[in-house]
Structure formats: C-alpha cells, structure tokens
Amino acid sequence: MRLTIDHRTTYAFTAPQGRIVQLLRMTPGDTHDQTVADWHITVDCDSRMTQHRDGFGNATTMLYCEGAIERIELTVSGEVVTSSSSGVLHGAAELLPPRFFLRTTPTTVADAAIAEFAEQESGGRDIAALHRLNGAVRARFADDSGRPAKGRTAAEAFALDALTPRDMAQVFVAAARAMGAPARYVSGYCDLAGDNRPTPHGWAEAYVEDCGWIAFDPWLGLSPEEHHVRVAIALDAAGAAPVAGSRLGDGAERLEVNVTVQSDD
Amino acid sequence: MGTRAFDEIMGADGGSRPELASLAQWLAETPPDELRRRQEAAESTFRQLGITFAVYGDNDASERIIPFDIVPRVFLADEWARLSEGLVQRVDAINAFLDDIYGAQEILKAGVLPEDLIFLNPQFRPEVVGIRPPHGVWAHICGIDLVRTGPDQFFVLEDNARTPSGVSYMLENREAMVRLCPELFGQFRVAAVDSYPDRLLETMRSVSPRGCGQNPTCVVLTPGHFNSAYYEHSFLADSMGVELVEAADLVVDDDVVYMRTIAGRVKVDVIYRRVDDDFLDPLVFRPDSMLGVPGLIAAYAAGNVAIINAPGNGIADDKAIYSYMPEIVRFYSGKDAKLPNVETWRCREPEALRYTLDNLEQLVVKLVDGSGGYGMLVGPTASKDEIAAFRAVLEAEPHRYIAQPTLALSTVPTLVEAGVAPRHVDFRPFVLSGAKGVQVVPGGLTRVALREGSLVVNSSQGGGTKDSFVLLDGGNRQTQTMGENGMTQEQSL
Incomplete structure (x- = not known):
C-alpha cells in the first residue's frame, strides 16, 4: 500500500520570539514492511536543520530558527510504501534490548486499577494475552477525537470514559508492562484515523519471546497491518512526540496541527 | 567497635x-589553645570567602560552613x-x-x-546510547571515596x-595550613595541590573536539x-581563568x-558542567526544566562540544553497580x-537481604541511589527504635538498599573540646582523565566525623574537613639538612 502523508504544524505566538530550537521526531525509517519512498520536512522561515539518530534508533532533526518569529509552520510530506506484516516488526534499527522497555516512566505507571485490569483481561503475557488486552482497551473506552491533553498519565486516562488513540496506547503500554511484557509507545500515521486529524496517530509495540516486537493499536482493536507508518518509538508518548521545542521570548503560543493520510486504495 | 582503630599518626x-x-611532637608541643586560635582564624576566612553549604531539610542553615580541623x-x-x-x-x-x-556492551x-x-x-540513560564523547573520555573528574583500616589497607x-x-x-x-602552620611545611616536603586548576584546565583542553592546539574555549x-x-x-x-556561565x-x-x-x-568547545544530567538539555532530558541549554545534546552528539563529565555517567557510580566493580x-x-x-550485600538478592536483616546492628545500610548520608543506617550507633524503623523500610523496598560491614575506620588526631583526640576519617582523592591519560592529584579532601565514635563524615551530618598532606620522597625534612621553617618551593602560594 502506498500512503501519502501531509502533516502541518503551526505555532503562532502572541509576541515575537527571539529564538526557536526544536527537536523533531518526524522522519520514518525503513523496515522490512515499510519503505520510505519520499520524505521532506520544510519550514516557512529562515532556519537551519541537522540530522541525528537518538538512543532509541529514531531519526531526529534539530531545527534552529532566529527571531523575530511570530509564526512558524512545519510541513512534513512524503510517501511510504507498506506491506502486510501481521503486526510483526522486522528489520527496524534496535539499539536497546527488549528488557529495557520494562522500565516505567511517570506517565506510564500502572496504578492498581490498570494492573488489575491487565490481569483480569489478559491472563498471561503471551501473544494471545496481549491481543486480549488490546481488545479490552478498545472495548472499555469510547473515542475522543480531540487533541490529547498534555502530560496526561495512563492512570489519569484510565479513569475516563473516552480516550484519544494516544491515551489508549499509553494505557496499553502501562498494562502490558504490569503483565511483565516489555512495551513501548509508537508515534506515526494511519490512514484509517481520518482526514484533518489534530495529531499524528499513536499505538504500541509489545515484545513477545520467540516472536519479537508485535504492534498493537488499541484504538483499532487490532494489530497494525499495512495502514500504519511507524515514525518514532519511546518509553512513553512524550518521548516519541513529533516535536520537543523551546523558544526564547514572552507571550503565549497557539498550536495547530493538521494530519491527513491518504492511501492509494 | 570492639577492635581499636588504626591511628594514622x-x-x-x-x-x-x-x-x-x-x-x-608538633601536636604535643603546640598548646590546644594555640591550635584553636589558628583553627578559628581559618574558619573565619572560610566564612568571609563564603565557602558554605546547605543542609537539605534545614531552612535556616543556608550559610553554614563546614568545620575545619587544624591537624x-x-x-x-x-x-x-x-x-x-x-x-x-x-x-x-x-x-x-x-x-x-x-x-x-x-x-x-x-x-x-x-x-x-x-x-x-534509571542511571542508564538511553538518551546517550550510541554517542561517544570526544577522545573517548567519560569520567574526566572522579572523586573516589576511600576508607582506611591500616597502613596499606584502603x-x-x-x-x-x-x-x-x-x-x-x-x-x-591547604592555603589556610600554609598560612597558619608554616612550620609544618618546614618539617615536611608536602606535594603541592595548588596546580589543580592548571591540571583541570589542561584536562579540559585536551578533550576539546577541535584539539588543544586550537586554543579551545x-x-x-x-x-x-x-x-x-x-x-x-x-x-x-x-582560578582557571575561564567564564562561569549559566544555561x-x-x-x-x-x-x-x-x-x-x-x-x-x-564558540564553546568544552563545558565543565556542575548541573545534573536532567538539567542539561530540556529537549532531551526534562521538558519542564528551565535550567538546560536546548540543543546541547545535539551539539554533543555531533561531536562539537565536550561535556565534563559525560552525560550518563551515573551508571558507573551507582551503588548497585559498585558491588561489581572488582x-x-x-x-x-x-x-x-x-x-x-x-x-557489600545487595539486598535485592534474597540471601543478602536475610543476612542484612539478621545483622542490622553490625551493618551500614545505604540507599542504592542516595548520597550525602541521607537514608542510611549505621547499625552500631543506631538506637533500637531507629533499627526497628529502618527494618520496616528495608523490608518494604529491599532492592533500593545495599549493606556493608562497619569497618574500623582509621582515625587522625583532631582538635575537639577536650583537646586533641582521635576521630574517624575518610578520603576523597581527585582523579583527572584527559586525552593523554589519567592522573591523581597529590592530595584530596579528608572528611572527619567530629563526634566521638561516629563513622558518618558527611558534611550534612556533622562532619568536618582536614588538609591532606602527601609527602614527597624523603618527605620528612628532619632526616635531611634543610630543616628550616618556612614555605617550601613545592608549596609556594
């Protein structure tokens, strides 16, 4: 499947900024079932960009802009060819061993409620148990199609009725780790998520002994097939966020994100 | 402690x-009042200079100096x-x-x-996986804490x-000692420590990404x-003649x-940072931190700046790793x-935990990730209640603790209220690693537990400091012909 991505991020500031430095996790890598055919990151103001690879193996871009900046727009566009993987990840750059992803972070702590949910719904930590967990997260929450609340933890999300894909994925990650399965957050794109989305898509990967890393999309209630473009992984959503930014200047910022993914089907 | 401790003098x-x-002999011949007068002179200088430290959890102690001992x-x-x-x-x-x-790996x-x-x-930082610091040096400045139990038992x-x-x-x-006890530098050939800033600067320049010949900043x-x-x-x-900067x-x-x-x-080539990893770069470590420099880790990963010590070093001095150092x-x-x-008993291991719980009265138990003498138990000097309280804490989270025997730490004569008496000491020498190798500065920080019998030397827990003389070959001048008073060449100020 050929997926075409158009991802626009606009920051508008109430006062001009002297400097902006951003770390972008916006570049997908090739895997066995994902080939990046074309990819561009462009910025609408005078800037310098450098390419890096972080400790998780993610391709990152440093963006440096000098003021006075009242508004900045980042446009990510590209084409990725995917093939059906049955959710199994092959050929990704792995710098850290699976057990590392048993680590918890402040936003992915499994509180008693999540741990109990994980135990009741999964009953083990094999691949079938993880699929049951994935289905149970889907069944438990209604959809929230807005922008995910910044800094919301898995435990906070678990107490709500409706969740964004990101928060469902964080609940899955916390629950999978509570079951003893290494798990991580994935940010990327999915053409099933609908047009003009206010954020990229988010799902999870869990490690299963003898199988490797398997992707689970709790929002979909299924393992990703060829509809997903995997961009960045981390221990939690914040670690895989498309933009980590800093600015030098007063005033408030207004963020607008518009993501559209089209498939050739 | 049972057995008598080795006294270094x-x-x-x-x-x-x-x-x-x-x-x-000098100790015997100098009246305690004279020693006290000199000690007070040194401490008043330290107070004027502002060499103070803060005790955590103590709101009104932000301007306290660490006691100095004249011996x-x-x-x-x-x-x-x-x-x-x-x-x-x-x-x-x-x-x-x-x-x-x-x-x-x-x-x-x-x-x-x-x-x-x-x-x-948590001390293993994924953020720096795959990054190699300039010249492959990570631990440019190490302070290795030592204790001593005999002449050569460190x-x-x-x-x-x-x-x-x-x-x-x-x-x-050292400056205080040279000023207040010049006669000792007549009696002993003491290795100079005042070259430390020069050695540190040389170490920093040596790891500059663009080479020290280029006059790095x-x-x-x-x-x-x-x-x-x-x-x-x-x-x-x-003292190095370089800029002191904030983020x-x-x-x-x-x-x-x-x-x-x-x-x-x-352009900056080498940063001796005295901020924790978490506050180096908000884009990579703590997004809520205002202290960091956005982009610093990218510059470091690109090989454009040396950071001293390297980010991620905490994994080498973690107390759980310590037990594997041999x-x-x-x-x-x-x-x-x-x-x-x-x-060292690692309480994460069930047998070690059992041993520790059975022998709390004899052991020192410490937090794996603690420092400054906080969250520790010194069994032999703790009360029954303190031990009972600690037992509960340890049983709840055994993986956070290690236990060690209480050693008969060496003592050094120390000026106390009643005159001169032995007090337990430890030692922190400073070891510099640059592109050209590793060197030990001939001296260090001696910390002394001022309370009688105490083994806790941390400044936050009532410890003081002493000067540490390292004698050069033939260090006792009385065996030589040049036994005059006054400053030696090695110790010029």
Whole structure:
C-alpha cells in the first residue's frame, strides 16, 4: 500500500520570539514492511536543520530558527510504501534490548486499577494475552477525537470514559508492562484515523519471546497491518512526540496541527 | 567497635608512627589553645570567602560552613604511590566501562553483569546510547571515596563519576595550613595541590573536539548562586581563568554551542558542567526544566562540544553497580583490582537481604541511589527504635538498599573540646582523565566525623574537613639538612 502523508504544524505566538530550537521526531525509517519512498520536512522561515539518530534508533532533526518569529509552520510530506506484516516488526534499527522497555516512566505507571485490569483481561503475557488486552482497551473506552491533553498519565486516562488513540496506547503500554511484557509507545500515521486529524496517530509495540516486537493499536482493536507508518518509538508518548521545542521570548503560543493520510486504495 | 582503630599518626599502639614522629611532637608541643586560635582564624576566612553549604531539610542553615580541623592527615610517599596505582586502574576501568555500556556492551555479552542491573537502572540513560564523547573520555573528574583500616589497607567506599564536589576544600584548606602552620611545611616536603586548576584546565583542553592546539574555549556551567556548591563553581572558573556561565548564557545553533558575550557569540568547545544530567538539555532530558541549554545534546552528539563529565555517567557510580566493580576492573584491565571494595550485600538478592536483616546492628545500610548520608543506617550507633524503623523500610523496598560491614575506620588526631583526640576519617582523592591519560592529584579532601565514635563524615551530618598532606620522597625534612621553617618551593602560594 502506498500512503501519502501531509502533516502541518503551526505555532503562532502572541509576541515575537527571539529564538526557536526544536527537536523533531518526524522522519520514518525503513523496515522490512515499510519503505520510505519520499520524505521532506520544510519550514516557512529562515532556519537551519541537522540530522541525528537518538538512543532509541529514531531519526531526529534539530531545527534552529532566529527571531523575530511570530509564526512558524512545519510541513512534513512524503510517501511510504507498506506491506502486510501481521503486526510483526522486522528489520527496524534496535539499539536497546527488549528488557529495557520494562522500565516505567511517570506517565506510564500502572496504578492498581490498570494492573488489575491487565490481569483480569489478559491472563498471561503471551501473544494471545496481549491481543486480549488490546481488545479490552478498545472495548472499555469510547473515542475522543480531540487533541490529547498534555502530560496526561495512563492512570489519569484510565479513569475516563473516552480516550484519544494516544491515551489508549499509553494505557496499553502501562498494562502490558504490569503483565511483565516489555512495551513501548509508537508515534506515526494511519490512514484509517481520518482526514484533518489534530495529531499524528499513536499505538504500541509489545515484545513477545520467540516472536519479537508485535504492534498493537488499541484504538483499532487490532494489530497494525499495512495502514500504519511507524515514525518514532519511546518509553512513553512524550518521548516519541513529533516535536520537543523551546523558544526564547514572552507571550503565549497557539498550536495547530493538521494530519491527513491518504492511501492509494 | 570492639577492635581499636588504626591511628594514622599515632599508629595502632598509641605511640606514634616512626615516620610521623615529628608531627606527633608538633601536636604535643603546640598548646590546644594555640591550635584553636589558628583553627578559628581559618574558619573565619572560610566564612568571609563564603565557602558554605546547605543542609537539605534545614531552612535556616543556608550559610553554614563546614568545620575545619587544624591537624592535617598525612600520606607517606610510598603509601601514596601504591594508592595512586590503584586509583588510576580503577578510573581507567570506569572510563572503559562507560564507553562499553553505551557502545558495544561487551561486558553484558560476557555475562559479567546482570543485564537488568543496567537496563532497568534509571542511571542508564538511553538518551546517550550510541554517542561517544570526544577522545573517548567519560569520567574526566572522579572523586573516589576511600576508607582506611591500616597502613596499606584502603577500601573504595564509593566512586563519584558524575560531578564530584569538594576540591575547593582541598585547595582552601591547604592555603589556610600554609598560612597558619608554616612550620609544618618546614618539617615536611608536602606535594603541592595548588596546580589543580592548571591540571583541570589542561584536562579540559585536551578533550576539546577541535584539539588543544586550537586554543579551545572552556567554560564552567553552574545551576546558579542558590546551589550549595556555587562557591566551588565560581572558585574553579576563577582560578582557571575561564567564564562561569549559566544555561541562559549558552545558545546552540546548527549543533554548535556558543556563549553570549558583550562582544557577540563565542564558540564553546568544552563545558565543565556542575548541573545534573536532567538539567542539561530540556529537549532531551526534562521538558519542564528551565535550567538546560536546548540543543546541547545535539551539539554533543555531533561531536562539537565536550561535556565534563559525560552525560550518563551515573551508571558507573551507582551503588548497585559498585558491588561489581572488582569484576568490572578485571574485565577491562585483565588484572585484579589493586584497590578492594568494601564487602557489600545487595539486598535485592534474597540471601543478602536475610543476612542484612539478621545483622542490622553490625551493618551500614545505604540507599542504592542516595548520597550525602541521607537514608542510611549505621547499625552500631543506631538506637533500637531507629533499627526497628529502618527494618520496616528495608523490608518494604529491599532492592533500593545495599549493606556493608562497619569497618574500623582509621582515625587522625583532631582538635575537639577536650583537646586533641582521635576521630574517624575518610578520603576523597581527585582523579583527572584527559586525552593523554589519567592522573591523581597529590592530595584530596579528608572528611572527619567530629563526634566521638561516629563513622558518618558527611558534611550534612556533622562532619568536618582536614588538609591532606602527601609527602614527597624523603618527605620528612628532619632526616635531611634543610630543616628550616618556612614555605617550601613545592608549596609556594
């Protein structure tokens, strides 16, 4: 499947900024079932960009802009060819061993409620148990199609009725780790998520002994097939966020994100 | 403690060690009131200089000085030579370990360490996996905490490979001693420590990404004047003749670090940072931190700046890793460690926990990730209630603790209310690693537990400091012809 991505991020500031430095996790890598055919990151103001690879193996871009900046727009566009993987990840750059992803972070702590949910719904930590967990997260929450609340933890999300894909994925990650399965957050794109989305898509990967890393999309209630473009992984959503930014200047910022993914089907 | 501790000047039997007879004589001949007068003079200077520290949890103690003791502790030349060899070997191993653990991870493939000890340890920072610091040096400044139980019996208590502090005390204590007890520098040939700032600057320049021939720009990065070690930060910057900067003074552009100056931007090559990893770069470590420099880690990963000490070093001085240091030294050097560890029980292991719980009265129990003497139990001096309370804490979270025997720490005569009496000491020598190798500064920070019988030397827990003399060969001038009073060439100010 050929997926075409158009991802626009606009920051508008109430006062001009002297400097902006951003770390972008916006570049997908090739895997066995994902080939990046074309990819561009462009910025609408005078800037310098450098390419890096972080400790998780993610391709990152440093963006440096000098003021006075009242508004900045980042446009990510590209084409990725995917093939059906049955959710199994092959050929990704792995710098850290699976057990590392048993680590918890402040936003992915499994509180008693999540741990109990994980135990009741999964009953083990094999691949079938993880699929049951994935289905149970889907069944438990209604959809929230807005922008995910910044800094919301898995435990906070678990107490709500409706969740964004990101928060469902964080609940899955916390629950999978509570079951003893290494798990991580994935940010990327999915053409099933609908047009003009206010954020990229988010799902999870869990490690299963003898199988490797398997992707689970709790929002979909299924393992990703060829509809997903995997961009960045981390221990939690914040670690895989498309933009980590800093600015030098007063005033408030207004963020607008518009993501559209089209498939050739 | 049962057995009597080794006294570094008086020896084990209460006479005096033959090599240090003249120091014992000086102690006997100088009236305590005179010693006290000199000590007070030194402390008043320290107060004027502002060498203060903050005690955590104590709101009105932000301007407290660490007590200074006028009686020096002395290392003989041959003792020091053997100790230095052990320190160099250990710091070499720490550098090799860090290079390996964030790189090829050969030590894990060889099964020397349990993988979970690294990967589930918050001190292992995924943010720097795959980054190699300029010239492959990680632990540029190590403060290795040692204790002593006999003339040649030294044990490593703790490896400080992050941002060890205390070197300003080494230097200020020496200045005070030269001024207040010049006669001692007539009697003994004491190795100079005042070259430390030059050695540190040379170390910094040697790891500059663009080579030291290019006149690299070095800076000291401080969290600010509210930090308890701010005096030391400004003192070191001053004595090296480099800028003391805060995060807001640095900017990163195009993966290059610049310092803002009145004359415009100046490219920075080497940063001696006295801020924790978490506050280095908000884009990579803590997004809520205002202290960091956005883009600093990108500049570091691109090889455009050296950060001293390297980010991620906490994995080398973690107390859980410490217990494996003998194996780590053997793995990288192919030889046994010249400096032994203190025997350590890892409470994460069920048998070790059982032993610890059964012997709390005899053991020192510490937090794996603690420092400064907080969250620890010193069994022999603790009350029954304290032990009972600690037992509950330990049983709840055994993986957070290690236990060690209480050693008969050496003592050094110390000026106390009732005159001069033995008090337990430890020692923190400073070891510098640059592109050209590892060197040990001939001196260090001696900390002394001022309360009788106490083994806790931390400044936050009522400890003081002493000057630490390292004697040069033939260090006792009384055996030579040049026994005059006055300053020696080695100790010129």
